[in-house]
Amino acid sequence: MTSIIPLAEIDPQLVEALLDAAFGSDRHDRTAYKLREGMDMLEGLSLAAVDQEKHELLGSIQCWPIALTDEEDRMYPMIMVGPVAVYPDFQREGIGRAMMTALLKEIHPDDPLPLVMIGDPEYYARFFGFTAEGTGGWTLPGPWEPSRLLVRSNPAHPLPKTGTLGPWTR
16 A cells, blocks of 8 residues: 655655656756755655555655746745656556645645646646646746646736746745
């Protein structure tokens, strides 16, 4: 049986091995890593999926403090979701979806902090309400596919149409 627990309860070396298996050992060169450079993960929102019987780590989801800085140098704090990782042998078993569902239960629907991620637009739109609409004028500190830069936000708190994403530094 799979349980979702705080990621802080998992040995960091096991998490690193999972991320290498899911994304490759060159993953640190990706733009998503530059977005959260120097930040500590948000422990209360970072989760792990474990097999209770075998005591094995199956997957993890991490969240990070980032911000969108507009052209007037105003920062809009956000939560970056990712990486969402599942060991290749356990992918397509609903583990990633279970972790994302558990994460979203921790966030109040009226929370003004948007969630941002780089991911599959069809999947994350269909199941979790993420969209690339409104992110087309944002820039990142490295290469990215604009259709994969996704946001999930409260419409009562509009976001700038242009700006640069990076670590939350204030």
